[in-house]
Amino acid sequence: MIFLLLLASLGLVSAACPRDTLKSITAEYLLSLSNGTPTFASLSPTNLTYLENDQPIAITSSVLSKGPVKVDFSRSLYDTTLCASYTEIVATAGHAYVIGTRLSIDPSTLKVTKIDSVVCDDGDWLFNAAGSLRYNKQENWDPIPEAKRDTREVIQAAGDAYINAWGDKSINPPFDAKCARLEGGSYLTGNCKLTFSPPFVLLNKRYTIDEEIGAVDIFHNFPFLDKAIARDPGTQTNNMLRVEGGKIKYIHENTVCQKKGCAK
Structure with missing residues (x-):
């Protein structure tokens, strides 16, 4: 990983995954969460690991399958070198959540091979989805020149x-x-x-x-x-x-x- 990061900093390697591809795949995940459906087009059909709160579970038992989540706010990071995205999600209506999801994508197939989610709701550390939504909206995470x-x-x-x-x-x-x-x-x-x-x-x-x-x-x-x-x-x-x-x-x-x- 250190060697890959060094090469990337020197401009000697191209992006493992195009940024637009990562955006598109992440949008598919968010739509799946909003619809309450555990599958989306970019999931690997044969090689998928799903972790929720550090525990491996079936995706059909995950937060993706527990009914539609009304997403009030999301912010995503796109790692074109490691071929991954991270998305912070806040939902305040119905079942309130703050969810952090990392998608790992195979650069050869452009399919998601691992989903790693921290799913916080009532009772988790200092949980308050309304507060998270309020303060998220106050911050500026615009692209840096x-x-x-x-x-x-x-x-x-x-x-x-x-x-x-x-x-x-x-x-x-x-x-x-x-x-x-x-x-x-x-x-x-x-x-x-x-x-x-x-x-x-x-x-x-x-x-x-x-x-x-x-x-x-x-x-x-x-x-x-x-x-x-x-x-x-x-x-x-x-x-x-x-x-x-x-x-x-x-x-x-x-x-x-x-x-x-x-x-x-």
């Missing part, structure tokens, strides 16, 4: 610094002076650094990086938060960050709880 875009390495390094600082207070992530963090439906501004007592090990990282939007999403596990499960590897979470000029501007975190409120 090409001349001002950060490289993949800079964007990923900012994301890694943010989550690695949780267990190592000597790390100083590159925060913008007006950094804001949306955690569930709670919105905090001005101080985005978090630290926790060691040992603190983050496992199972999966990245989606979009240079045009200046953003990275990181799926990973969070130790100790949920008292209902073992400390390690911990509960499923993901963090999406907007990086402008090497500085972290926005952070969105969605975390699943096994028991309401993570049994706190």
Whole structure:
């Protein structure tokens, strides 16, 4: 992966998947969610893994099959190098959700081979779909002018610094002076650094990086938060960050709880 990222930064490889293709496939997923149907045209017919809250399940038992989800808001990242997309979804009507979904696409077939979703609803960490909708709409995630875009390495390094600082207070992530963090439906501004007592090990990282939007999403596990499960590897979470000029501007975190409120 490091070699691929280096080649991409030097302009020596073409995109694994065209951006327009990733947009089209992601739109198919969103339509499927809105219709309450578990299948769409770009799903691999023979090679599909579906994970929901870090657990493998049949797609026919997933949130895609539990009835139409009225999507009030969505924002997507398109990773043309890794051939993946990440979409944050907020639904406030009927059954309220905040969903983060990563689609992995086979560049040779342009079919979805893996769907990885964090599905948050009532009882999950600081869940408040109305708050998530309100604050999402206030933020500016417009494309960054090409001349001002950060490289993949800079964007990923900012994301890694943010989550690695949780267990190592000597790390100083590159925060913008007006950094804001949306955690569930709670919105905090001005101080985005978090630290926790060691040992603190983050496992199972999966990245989606979009240079045009200046953003990275990181799926990973969070130790100790949920008292209902073992400390390690911990509960499923993901963090999406907007990086402008090497500085972290926005952070969105969605975390699943096994028991309401993570049994706190």
